Amino acid sequence: MASVQLDSHLLYRRMNRLISRSLRPFSLKIVSPAKLMKSDLAKQTVICAGLVGVGDALAQAYRNERDLQRLVDMTLAGSFLGPWYKWWYGILNKRPNLTPLMKTGIDVSTSPFLHFTFLAFYILIHEHKIIDAKRSWENMIELIKLDLLLFLPICYTNFKFIPPGIWQTVYINAMYVIIVEPVCSMIINDNVQLFDFFFELLPQPVFEKFIEKIGIKTVLDFIIERTAGK
Known part of the structure; x- marks a missing residue:
């Protein structure tokens, strides 16, 4: 009888240890505010x-x-x-x-x-x-x-x-x-538009020189004239 009780006790301890290990990853750890900060x-x-x-x-x-x-x-x-x-x-x-x-x-x-x-x-x-x-x-x-x-x-x-x-x-x-x-x-x-913002940062002569250098000044002038004409 004593042997049966001992075996049951060992089995209980092993099962308890197994369950504890299984649940350990999901357990919540209490962290002190000082340690958290x-x-x-x-x-x-x-x-x-x-x-x-x-x-x-x-x-x-x-x-x-x-x-x-x-x-x-x-x-x-x-x-x-x-x-x-x-x-x-x-x-x-x-x-x-x-x-x-x-x-x-x-x-x-x-x-x-x-x-x-x-x-x-x-x-x-x-x-x-x-x-x-x-x-x-x-x-x-x-x-x-x-x-x-x-x-x-x-x-x-x-x-x-x-x-x-x-x-x-x-x-x-x-x-x-x-x-x-x-x-x-x-x-x-x-509601600032990105390109409008960057164009505002550029001094006007620098902006005109830039668009002329990349070859779109003529196109922009044409669009502005057509738009103004309407």
Whole structure:
């Protein structure tokens, strides 16, 4: 009888150990707030949110605007980029066979998803409504143009020269904020058209010399004359 009880006890312990090991990957770990704030995820989230806020502040300064609520909402909307970049760059950096150019192409291909998610989140918290398809499409077209024109070289240098880890997040967001995010904010909030914005930055003589050099000045003059004649 004692032998049977001992065998039953051992069987119970083994079954309990087996079940515990099976459920361990699905168990939730309680992390203290202090430890959470020291994690790379928290750091990247704060960095991304802060840099998006700085980008919007630069955009408002350029257009002589002062909208504190917009600044706060843009900052909050940028917070989701931290978890995304930590997860996404972690995947890309685990693929040693991918060249920097291949990583750049894969990363840029996620732009529509990122832009739509950011737009939907921002419109929800700033305007308290669901983004409509027309506005989403118009903004997405301009934002994708912006990515191809400016973000593509930034992304390539990120994978080519910056070591994997939190510094990739810092670099990609810093360059995005200084160069891309102000224009991005103006596209979203002020309906700025990308090419019109860049043409405004060029001094008129430089612009005229440029279009003459590439051979389209005559065509543009003809179109302007015909349009004015109507």
